[in-house]
Amino acid sequence: MEKTENDIDSRLATRLRALRADRGLTLDGLAERSGVSRSMISLVERGESSPTASVLERLAAGLGVTLATLFAEAEREDADPVVRRADQIAWTDPATGYRRRNLSPPGYPSPIELVEVELPPGARVSYDSGTRAAIVEQQIHLLDGTIELTVGEVTHRLNAGDCLAMRLDRPTGFYNPTDRTARYIVALTTEGRGGSNAVKR
Template identity: 85%
Template sequence: MENTKTDIDRRIAVRLRALRGERGLTLDGLAERSGVSRSMISLVERGESSPTASVLDRLAAGLGVTLAALFAEAERADANPVARRTDQIAWTDPATGYRRRNLSPPGFPSPIELVEVELPPGARVSYDSGNRAATVEQQVYLLDGTIDLTVGEATHRLSTGDCLAMRLDRPTGFHNPTDRAARYIVALTTDGRPALNAFKR
């Protein structure tokens, strides 16, 4: 599905408000947990801002969900278990041009989320959300190209066919050091358990 900027901003706004409400968090409460300012959260929830991947990841960390969950639909019993390519939500980071597509069936109850990512030549995407409200496990599988994936202090160069498993409990960064796009699949799962380092300052 080729979504317009307005469509995506609206979807994120609705989803963010719903997730914050489900957790009983005020704007100030989410701001404290995520490190994103109250004013920025308010703008995102009104659909008046196009947040970057880094901002969205910090909000997801504060809510105890994955980044993919901010683009997903609430689980429902009648959800279709098949997600056709034409119905999958695609989003482009306004800061880096990195493009992500939610592959998992929207609304279908599952502990696993799949995302396809295209990282443009030379692009860097950094996530500084070491503190998370829940434990998130992730694996990255390179479909094509090369990326340097930094987890904490360690950097791993991944090429086509390589797979890296990691826990999202420290800052991470993705860098495409080549002159052609890299494509990879991200598989994520969260069990709802509080992360060991959750919100320790």
């Protein structure tokens, strides 16, 4: 049975506090690095706010990690290499209905992370973070539907079967211009990843 949104908010709160502590950042320090207000970060860390995808991306960039890392578990040597569908963390953006699911086995040490995304008809999700502490490479493979993906000032229209390789070093935007849900897989790697305190997505 999939976890509820309240469970996910609680998990996100715990994970955010741990990542911030690992990096020796105060609330003010993370606010300065992420552009997210101290009060909002405090609400998220107490599990009293359901932040949008845009806010989470800014927090991830400020921490030098990826968005998927905020929903992941810290790496551990005894992690199971298999995760069943029912045990994968799925989260829905309260602002757009954008839904993302961490596909990779939680806590398993690997340089690759996989995420499945569903982008509703007409939905638009924008990430305004540019450079970050770690170099993150990703590829996006469209399974169903169509999306318009803007990387910096260049927009790519992707249809089912298309794949785009990109680096997360500039603002990006995802838009579904159709009347049907788009579904795609995101594969990510992060330079220098390794160990429980490594940066990753």
